Amino acid sequence: MQPLLTKAVSEFQSDSEFKGTITVSDVGSAQGIADLMDNQADIAASDISPTQTGLDETGLVDHQIAVLAVAVVVSPDISASLTNISVSDLRGIYTGAITDWTQVAGWKVAGMPISVYYQRAGSGIRTVFETYGIMTALSDQQLASYSSFSVFDSSATLTKALQGAKGAIGYAAMPFCSEVTMLQVEGVQPSYENVYTGKYKIWACQHLYTKGEPTGPVKSFLDFLSNEDFQESVAEIGYGLISEMKVSR
The missing domain is CATH 3.40.190.10 (Periplasmic binding protein-like II)
Incomplete structure (x- = not known):
């Protein structure tokens, strides 16, 4: 805020x-x-x-x-091949069950390991994402146990890092997403029009x-x-x- x-x-x-x-x-x-x-x-x-x-x-x-809407955001190389992600796949990525982009529905090109970005403990954005995005609370111990996961202290630092990353996905407050690609979630675009009507859930x-x-x-x-x-x-x-x-x- x-x-x-x-x-x-x-x-x-x-x-x-x-x-x-x-x-x-x-x-x-x-x-x-x-x-x-x-x-x-x-x-x-x-x-x-x-x-x-x-x-x-x-x-x-x-x-x-x-x-405030919280968007699922990806690095430039991923945005060229993927525009939408399901809640199930998103949950799989953040719980460590899905580790390569070929495991994500809609992915049609060569395999690539997934780099996962998340926000620090105590972050309201993280709580909103885990509560309304993947409906799963994750502990720091669980997240830190995965070598492909990286923690950030804010949406600003996460989206900045994402711009130069490869194979990466994260989540961020919408005011910080102007320079990165936001994915649809379950076919719904992250927009305030969709938040107002309840179509977009991560807010x-x-x-x-x-x-x-x-x-x-x-x-x-x-x-x-x-x-x-x-x-x-x-x-x-x-x-x-x-x-x-x-x-x-």
């Missing part, structure tokens, strides 16, 4: 009378919620709910500001949590995020609009 919040902070400080300092730290969803609960932060940004991180959400107030609301109802500058900032002018910016930088959702989660 960092691109969204960085833009929000810049616009909020330009448009409002607030003269203080707002710091955006990319620590991951789980750590952000933990920091909020320990009074180390005023707002926790998360792709997932506190219960999905194993934390108690008692006393927290959820402010949903956007929708999450973008949550900002506070301890209790916000007041003062925190309330002013959250109100700014929900106003119509800033919601236009939400769509411009690769997020979906809460107001357009026809389904809920």
Whole structure:
């Protein structure tokens, strides 16, 4: 959520009378919620709910500001031969059962080992992908046991590495996917039109949590995020609009 919040902070400080300092730290969803609960932060940004991180959400107030799609992305050499992947094959790849592209439905050229990219523990993007993409929770121990698997600390670093890779697949937040190829999943294109109607399944609301109802500058900032002018910016930088959702989660 960092691109969204960085833009929000810049616009909020330009448009409002607030003269203080707002710091955006990319620590991951789980750590952000933990920091909020320990009074180390005023707002926790998360792709997932506190219960999905194993934390108690008692006393927290959820402010949903956007929708985020998570896309399955591949290296340039794979995108030339494959446009769609099934959930079954995707799960097989991430559980180590499928190790060569010839085992993937729709692959019609010579065999090639699969390089698998995944995101670090505590990442909300990883939780969204495992929950709604492959419907399987994977442990760090399991993922690290495969020599062809590589871990990344963010969607930005994963997609950058993917651009120069061979035989690679990963997943990333859609705002970071403009320079890589996104696969259809079960024949459905990753797009916000498909998220809004529930056709595309790998998505999450973008949550900002506070301890209790916000007041003062925190309330002013959250109100700014929900106003119509800033919601236009939400769509411009690769997020979906809460107001357009026809389904809920």
